[in-house]
Amino acid sequence: MLSLYVHIPFCRTRCSYCDFYLVTRQDLVDPFFEALLAETRARLSLLKGRSVKAIHFGGGTPSLLPVRHLVRWLELASTYCSFTPDVEITLEANPEDLAGGRMFELHAAGINRLSIGVQSFIQRKLAALGRSHTREDALRAVRAAGDLFQSVSVDLICAVPCETRDEWASDLRDATALQLPHLSVYMLSVEPKTRLHRKVSRGEVTVPDEDIQATLYEDALGNLAGHGYRHYEVSNFSVEGHHSRYNLACWMREPYIGFGPSAHSFIREGGVEIRQANVSVLSRYIADPQNAVTFYEELSEKERFLEQVFLTLRINSGLDIGFLRKGNKLGHYMTEKIEELTARGWVLDEGGQLFLTSKGFLFADHIAGELVSD
Numbered sequence: 001m002l003s004l005y006v007h008i009p010f011c012r013t014r015c016s017y018c019d020f021y022l023v024t025r026q027d028l029v030d031p032f033f034e035a036l037l038a039e040t041r042a043r044l045s046l047l048k049g050r051s052v053k054a055i056h057f058g059g060g061t062p063s064l065l066p067v068r069h070l071v072r073w074l075e076l077a078s079t080y081c082s083f084t085p086d087v088e089i090t091l092e093a094n095p096e097d098l099a100g101g102r103m104f105e106l107h108a109a110g111i112n113r114l115s116i117g118v119q120s121f122i123q124r125k126l127a128a129l130g131r132s133h134t135r136e137d138a139l140r141a142v143r144a145a146g147d148l149f150q151s152v153s154v155d156l157i158c159a160v161p162c163e164t165r166d167e168w169a170s171d172l173r174d175a176t177a178l179q180l181p182h183l184s185v186y187m188l189s190v191e192p193k194t195r196l197h198r199k200v201s202r203g204e205v206t207v208p209d210e211d212i213q214a215t216l217y218e219d220a221l222g223n224l225a226g227h228g229y230r231h232y233e234v235s236n237f238s239v240e241g242h243h244s245r246y247n248l249a250c251w252m253r254e255p256y257i258g259f260g261p262s263a264h265s266f267i268r269e270g271g272v273e274i275r276q277a278n279v280s281v282l283s284r285y286i287a288d289p290q291n292a293v294t295f296y297e298e299l300s301e302k303e304r305f306l307e308q309v310f311l312t313l314r315i316n317s318g319l320d321i322g323f324l325r326k327g328n329k330l331g332h333y334m335t336e337k338i339e340e341l342t343a344r345g346w347v348l349d350e351g352g353q354l355f356l357t358s359k360g361f362l363f364a365d366h367i368a369g370e371l372v373s374d
């Protein structure tokens with residue numbers, strides 16, 4: 001079973017904290033879509049006869065674009081491969097793009113899951129993040145989406161400059177009151193070369209320190225568990241049956257094919273596992289979409305092992321300690337290492353399966369690194 005990802009690299013403006021590859025020139029939208037169709041045709045051999053269970057339009061801001069483009073791409077893809085009857089088709093959207101009849105158009109195009117970039121319901125936080133929408137835009141969009149789409153997810157960000165526990169509690173209260181089936185909670189990260197980074201460097205704003213970040217994260221875990229959400233990945237929470245199929249497929253190392261600039265793919269062919277990435281510069285992508293792949297790597301046994309450890313911990317599905325010992329140079333130090341991580345309150349050993357604790361989720365990648373260190 002296959003999943004597909006389409007990267008839409010356009011945004012109206014750049015948010016203060018964002019370091020993704022994107023462009024704000026809307027005159028490139030049409031040439032981009034022609035290139036996307038050309039790339040998809042060139043990948044026919046990877047798609048032909050395959051069954052697709054999830055499609056994810058990510059970005060950037062996919063909701064910014066004319067729906068007719070999404071329709072054309074879906075039509076083309078569906079002639080090459082078959083979509084399962086319950087295929088999940090997700091579109092990442094910003095609240096300000098969902099007014100008027102836009103949601104109905106997206107729904108009619110086949111989108112059945114919206115992932116809405118709300119980030120906060122608090123005007124002060126939205127301004128600090130450089131978001132274009134208001135609290136009212138967000139509430140209106142999320143309520144209307146809930147009435148129309150099979151599944152809706154909202155992204156929230158915590159630890160923005162000067163954020164208090166009360167503000168975060170207010171955001172969680174607003175989000176849970178909407179009774180959404182899925183929530184993603186991200187910790188604000190100050191990335192180099194962003195407006196936020198410049199402000200922090202100049203001392204104009206300060207971001208909450210690690211202890212406060214940990215408190216906010218644990219507040220989210222407690223609050224969302226109390227509202228019936230299952231914590232199924234470091235940043236993701238869902239009610240039964242509403243996890244992101246596309247994201248979970250990626251974390252479970254199932255194959256997916258990515259289209260568009262900077263999109264990644266994971267392919268399995270006759271026992272060989274391949275990771276690929278497309279060129280990340282839009283002008284180069286448009287100039288030669290048939291040859292978009294600029295990175296290609298066949299994974300070694302060691303790389304497969306490392307990926308399995310890192311990803312299994314992220315989704316907390318139980319990391320088999322026997323598997324961990326295999327191909328791991330820690331050898332008999334493994335027992336000591338697990339005892340040390342258990343004493344720190346980061347992991348639990350349940351019948352030979354290692355699970356992260358609530359606190360451990362905060363350090364998932366660090367823990368994985370310790371478990372595989374040479």
Ligand code: SF4
Nearest residue numbers: 011014015018059060
């Ligand atoms: S909408 Fe998303 S992708 Fe676009 S600039 Fe803001 S954070 Fe980045």
